[in-house]
Amino acid sequence: MEKLTYRSDAFRREHCVKNGIDPAEHCCLDMAWFISKPIEWDSQGANPVVMWISSWDEYRIEISHAGNAATRIYFCPWCGARLPQSKHSDWHERLNALGFNDPGEQDIPMEFTTDKWWRHGA
Ligand SMILES: [Zn+2]
Numbered sequence: 001m002e003k004l005t006y007r008s009d010a011f012r013r014e015h016c017v018k019n020g021i022d023p024a025e026h027c028c029l030d031m032a033w034f035i036s037k038p039i040e041w042d043s044q045g046a047n048p049v050v051m052w053i054s055s056w057d058e059y060r061i062e063i064s065h066a067g068n069a070a071t072r073i074y075f076c077p078w079c080g081a082r083l084p085q086s087k088h089s090d091w092h093e094r095l096n097a098l099g100f101n102d103p104g105e106q107d108i109p110m111e112f113t114t115d116k117w118w119r120h121g122a
Contacts, residue, residue, distance in 0.1 A: 012038070021052075030078035035059070050077070054115035056088040087118050 007015075009029060016023050016036040023032035035052035051060045051070055060070035075082055095103040095112060103112070111117045 007033075007038075026052075027076045027081035027083065028079040031059070031076050034078075055113055055117065056086055056091055057084050057115065057118065058086045058088060059083050090118070 012029060012033040013023055015038055016029075016032045019036040021032050021036040023029050026032040026035070031050070034049040037048060048062055050073070051062060052058070053060065059073050059076075061073055063069045063071060072086070073083065091112065092103065094117065095108055098109070100106050100108055109117075111120075
């Protein structure tokens with residue numbers, strides 16, 4: 001039987017902030033906690049529960065043992081909120097306009113590697 005550990009909301013909030021996740025910018029504390037790369041279970045290892053791609057504002061569930069792949073989710077598994085519209089297309093359009101025709105493989109401006117470009121209007 002796996003040992004489950006209980007974490008208080010205060011502990012989880014502090015963990016989020018330490019890992020660069022502001023819980024107020026996500027639908028609920030559960031989501032913020034799980035995208036902030038917590039080790040919730042001893043057997044979890046380095047596997048994330050849910051990933052957040054900040055530069056595209058996309059939430060994804062990793063597909064285990066299948067290389068670097070993840071499937072996008074549209075609703076929060078914990079609170080049921082509809083997740084934001086992906087900014088993936090806008091990200092490509094903005095970078096194409098800046099002359100990057102293959103941004104996944106090119107050395108793009110730093111603000112486009114995080115949520116900075118869409119949150120603060122880079
Ligand atoms: Zn939620």
